[in-house]
Amino acid sequence: MATTKKPVRKKNSTAKSNTIKLKFDTSWPYAPAPESKSAATIHKQYDLFINGEWQKPLSKKYFDTINPANEEKLSEVAEANEADVNRAVTAARTAYEQVWKKMPPKERAKYIFRIARMVQEKARELAIVETLNGGKPIRESRDFDVPTAANHFFYYAGWADKLEYAFPNRGTAPLGVAGQIIPWNFPLLMAAWKIAPALATGNTVVLKPAETTPLTALKLAEIIQEADLPPGVVNILTGAGATGAAIVNHPDINKIAFTGSTEVGKIIQRAIAGTNKRVTLELGGKAANIIFEDAPLDQAVEGVINGIFFNQGHVCCAGSRLYVQESVAKEVIRKLKDRMESLIVGDPLDKNTDIGAINSKQQLATIRKYISIGKKEGAEMYESSCPLPGKGFFCRPTLFTNVAQSNRIAKEEIFGPVLAIITFRTDDEVIEKANNSPYGLSAGVWTDKGSKIFNMTKRMRAGVVWANTFNKFDPASPFGGYKESGFGREGGLHGLLPYLELKG
C-alpha cells in the first residue's frame, strides 16, 4: 500500500536556515488513495492466443511476469518459439485469405467498434493490470493509456469503410499478414496503435508484446475472443527478443511494424533487407524542450515536468533535453527544483502518485549508469529528496545543470526521469543545438509569440513539435520520427498507408 511520507527538504536546499520559510509548503502530505487490485483478474498462467484460442506453447516454456513496484510475481506467460510463430502466421494467413480480406469493410468496422467499446467497458480493469505489470501510475493508465487505446480503435473503425475517401481515385489493397512488435512503455496503447489500423485496412495480425509487460495484450486477446473476431485475424504471442526475431524472419509475413529501441530497429532493417516485406519503425528519441524568455514560465515548468518525469521518463518522445534561454534559466531551474520536491514517487496504484516504478531492474540499472556518467562528465546533479519505497524499482526525479551539448546525458536516450538542462542565447543557436541529435521524434517550444512558434516548428527536425504544451496525443494526429527515430507514421490518415498497397 502507499507510503506517502512527508517529503523532507534536502540539506543542500536553496532555502537558508535564517531566511523566512517558503511561501508555499511543498511538504503537504496526501493520505494514501490506492486503487483496488480486486477489480482485476489475472490468471496464474497464460498460453498463446492463436487462431482465436488459447493454445499451449510448442516450446513448453513459460516465464514469470512481475510487478516492478514490489518485485512480486503476477503470472507466468508462454514463451513462443519458431514453431509457435509459424502456427500463428499460418492462422493469420488463412484468416486473411479466407475471411478478412473478403469481408465487406463495413462489417470489419463493426468488429473494430466492438473491440473499442469493450476496451471502454473494461477500462478500470485494464488500467489496474497496466499499472500492476508496467509500474506506471494508475492516474496515467486510467486517464491516458486506456482511453487513448479505446479511441484508436474507434478512430480506425471509422476509416474501415471509407478508404476510398482517404485515398481518392487510387484504389487500395491490404498487404496480408502484419507482424507487430511492441515495447513496454505503453503496452495496451501500442497494441491498439498497431492492431486498429491493420484491421481497418483488411490485414491480419501476429502481435508480440514486450517480455516485461505482456498482461494487457493478453487481456486484449480475451476481449478479441469475446468480441467474436474471426479466428486467426489477431494472434498474440508472448516471448522475448528471439520470438520477435522469429516473427521478423518468418517468410510469410508481409509487413513488420516495430516500436522499440534504435538498436533493435537496425537489426530488423538488416534482417528484412532483400525481402519484399514492408516496414515501419518507431524508435528512440531525445526530445528538445525549448523555453524562451517570453514564455509563461509556470506553465512551461509544468510542461517540462510532465514531459520528462511523469510516466518515469519511459516515453520515446520524453522531453529529456531542456534548452532554456539564459536570461530566465536561473528562475526556471529554481521553479523546476521546487516542483520536483512536490512530486510523489511511490506505489503506482495510489491515485496520488506522480512517478511510479521503473519498468525493470535492468532499466533502473541503465538509468543509474547514466546518472553516474552525468556526474563524471562534470554536470551538476540535483535529485528530489522524496522517500523511495523499500522494495521495487524506483528512481527519484533528477536534473542536471552545467551540461555540455557533447555530454552523453544530452545525446543518448536514458528512458528514465532524468533531465539535462542546457542554456542558450539566440534562436539560431538553440535550433542548431536542438537539431544536433541523431534522433528526431518530438520537440517542444514554449513562447508567448505565435510567429516564433511557426518559425521554430518549421526549422525543428522532429516528427512532432508541441507548442506551449507537451505529450499531447490524438488518434487523428500522425506520430513518427526523423533520422534514427525511425520512419513511417502511426495515427491519423497517414497511419493507414503503411498497411495498404495503393493502386493506380
Ligand code: ADP
Ligand atoms: P526497449 O529497449 O524499449 O526494451 P527493445 O527494442 O529491446 O526495446 O524491445 C522492444 C520490443 O522488441 C520487445 O517486444 C522485444 O522483445 C522485441 N525485440 C528485442 N529484440 C528483438 C529482435 N532481435 N527482433 C525482433 N524483436 C526484438
